[in-house]
Amino acid sequence: MVVHFSRSLKFFIPMLLLFASGALGELDKTTAYLIDEEITRHIQEIIKLRRFLHMNPELSQREFETSKLVASQLLSMGLEVKTGIAKTGVIGLLRGDQPGMTIALRADMDALPIQEDTDVPFQSLNPGVMHACGHDIHTAVALGTALVLSRLRDRIKGNIKFIFQPAEEGPPPGEEGGASLMIQEGALDDPPVRAIIALHVWPDIPVGQALFTVGFALAAADGFEITVKGRGAHGARPYEGIDAIVLASQLVLAIHTTLSRTNHPEDPAVVSIGRIQGGVRSNIIADEVRLSGTVRTLSEANRTRIERLLRDIARGVTQPQGADFVLRYTRGTPSVYNHPDLADILFPSLQAALGKNNVSPHPPQMVAEDFSEFSQRIPGFYFLLGVRPPGARTMPPLHNSRFLPDEKSIAVGIKAAAHLLLDGLAYQHRIEN
Secondary structure (H helix, E strand, O other), X not given: OOOOOHHHHHHOOOHHHHHHOOOOOOOOHHHHHHHHHHHHHHHHHHHHHHHHHHHOOOOOOOOHHHHHHHHXXXXXXXXEEEEEEOOOEEEEEEEOOXXXXXXXXXXXXXXXXXXXXXXXXXXXXXXXXXXXXXXXXXXXXXXXXXXXXHOOHHHOEEEEXXXXXXXXOOOOOOOOOOHHHHHHOOOOOOOOEEEEEEEEEEEEEEOOOEEEOOEEEEOEEEEEEEEEEOEOEEOOOHHHOEOHHHHHHHHHHHHHHHHHHHOOOOOOEEEEEEEEEEOOOOOEEOOEEEEEEEEEEOOHHHHHHHHHHHHHHHHHHHHHHOXXXXXXXXXXXXXXXXXXXXXXXXXHHHHHHHOHHHEEEOOOEOOOXXXXXXXXXXXXXXXXXXXXXXXXXXXXXXXXXXXXXXXXXXXXXXXXXXXXXXXXXXXXXXXXX
């Protein structure tokens, strides 16, 4: 995988200087106290904002009212605000009283086409649309962080850019959107962003805890469609045709068997076939079957290998039987990558904010996130925020109609984000002065 950092590598210095520059991961006690105080003062209004967002979810690239709300809140805090970035995206710039670089916090705003099945009084008012992936929590955390830090401008050594992104779940068919379009339209420019932070709610761990991975954290997500082309015939005379259904069945088994025996366990990959379409009647040998699936990989090398492997397997199954195939492979979002140098700087900050025992390393997850578009261009720091209610052993997963994160996670997320942003700026200020 090629990760592009361009001018942002200036953010880092050799490890010897890093450790010589003083203790990392600890804001001064006064600043940490003020952050806690501001969170306590404003958390109820932030929770009300989150509930309003949850009641009024909007699908990808249709976040019109959400973006208006976000922009109005940022303006009320005294931030410089730009709207209409990538259609419905919003950017708020908080300029600190002290000079320095610019660091960013990104939050996604879109909801999913799912009918909510919870019993909370603030459940979705939009039929068939729900914040089932926690983006309402992400938006609330970013707004809360902006509010808290706008009260502490005198302690900010540089600028903080708050990026509210539409269409993380993917733009509608035929439209361009999401993180890549925000970047094209200047989200990381004017002033240039040198590093970026993001979080995602995670139901596997309780409120108050977080998970972090150095290096590849989330997978690249690609899609494919294989059309098996046989020859039709009467169901009573199969020898006169080439049965595309039989070949497609063999192809499914061959793909999963070959992948399990050829992929190195230290560079994981997942291939799942989620749809099979073919045939017209029960007594007709199908002449064509389409298989559609997803490919999840971490490294660019494995991504390229599996695309080639799918083509080779399809050829090996179909052509000896006189059939043929067409493979359409579509590359989606790349892997989310946590740059090790930035992790060395900010991981202690996350531990200081939440408590050392509450932050754990974890293996890469094979879900995908288009925050990767940002972390391909500048150093990124992406962590998972626990939202499981205390005492609960399990909770409904992401993208589930009953997904309901614990709202106590909002204050935890604000505290973590505030520490990470201020520590990142303070670190760079210290090494440049």
